Amino acid sequence: AQSVAQPEDQVNVAEGNPLTVKCTYSVSGNPYLFWYVQYPNRGLQFLLKYITGDNLVKGSYGFEAEFNKSQTSFHLKKPSALVSDSALYFCAVRDSGAGSYQLTFGKGTKLSVIP
Amino acid sequence: EPEVTQTPSHQVTQMGQEVILRCVPISNHLYFYWYRQILGQKVEFLVSFYNNEISEKSEIFDDQFSVERPDGSNFTLKIRSTKLEDSAMYFCASTGGPGQPQHFGDGTRLSIL
Numbered sequence: 001a002q003s004v005a006q007p008e009d010q011v012n013v014a015e016g017n018p019l020t021v022k023c024t025y026s027v028s029g030n031p032y033l034f035w036y037v038q039y040p041n042r043g044l045q046f047l048l049k050y051i052t053g054d055n056l057v058k059g060s061y062g063f064e065a066e067f068n069k070s071q072t073s074f075h076l077k078k079p080s081a082l083v084s085d086s087a088l089y090f091c092a093v094r095d096s097g098a099g100s101y102q103l104t105f106g107k108g109t110k111l112s113v114i115p
Numbered sequence: 116e117p118e119v120t121q122t123p124s125h126q127v128t129q130m131g132q133e134v135i136l137r138c139v140p141i142s143n144h145l146y147f148y149w150y151r152q153i154l155g156q157k158v159e160f161l162v163s164f165y166n167n168e169i170s171e172k173s174e175i176f177d178d179q180f181s182v183e184r185p186d187g188s189n190f191t192l193k194i195r196s197t198k199l200e201d202s203a204m205y206f207c208a209s210t211g212g213p214g215q216p217q218h219f220g221d222g223t224r225l226s227i228l
Contacts, residue, residue: 032214034216034217036219041221042221042222043119043121043206043219043220043221043222044158044206044208044219045219046216046217046218046219049216051214090157090158092158096213096214100171101146101148101163101165101170101171101210101213102148102160102163102171102173103150103158103160103217104160105157105158105159106157107156107157108157
């Protein structure tokens with residue numbers, strides 16, 4: 001079985017400061033990891049993914065995430081937060097070897113960037 | 116950029132009625148999915164569809180649910196006899212291949228009265 005944990009329901013950060021949204025995962029095999037963002041009344045918008053290769057993955061809107069296999073983590077980061085980054089962020093995992101394409105999502109972390 | 120489109124954006128239905136949610140996946144994608152998100156809860160997988168058949172489904176996807184790709188563009192989710200607990204946002208997603216990200220539509224908000 002695969003699972004994702006996002007330990008923080010909410011993260012508050014001042015505009016211009018670095019932000020981190022935490023995610024840990026559990027899969028039987030090798031993980032495919034994804035971050036999505038959801039704005040109010042909208043669907044999930046893809047930010048970035050880790051499939052294989054470099055542990056530091058760069059994505060849309062200046063976001064990046066670091067894959068850490070030993071800690072089974074995939075934290076989302078951005079060096080300088082914008083007010084427009086305020087949204088709900090979801091981490092998702094898929095087991096690359098399970099023959100299953102379904103994504104398992106975390107419960108989401110609400111990011112509030114304070115002007 | 117190509118998008119997944121879903122209609123309607125909001126559907127209100129009486130309990131016990133049938134409802135069909137519609138999705139147009141990205142045109143060159145081969146794998147299609149339905150997920151749901153009950154208000155305030157996490158996004159949950161319902162079903163995946165490939166090569167004109169269901170490839171996997173969750174425990175939520177019981178006999179009252181069905182999916183269909185009636186033509187080359189649409190992908191539908193039918194709920195045969197709706198219950199109050201079916202009230203949720205339903206998201207359609209598609210992807211071109213296993214290692215590629217799933218792209219989501221804006222969802223249909225289903226309200227069962």
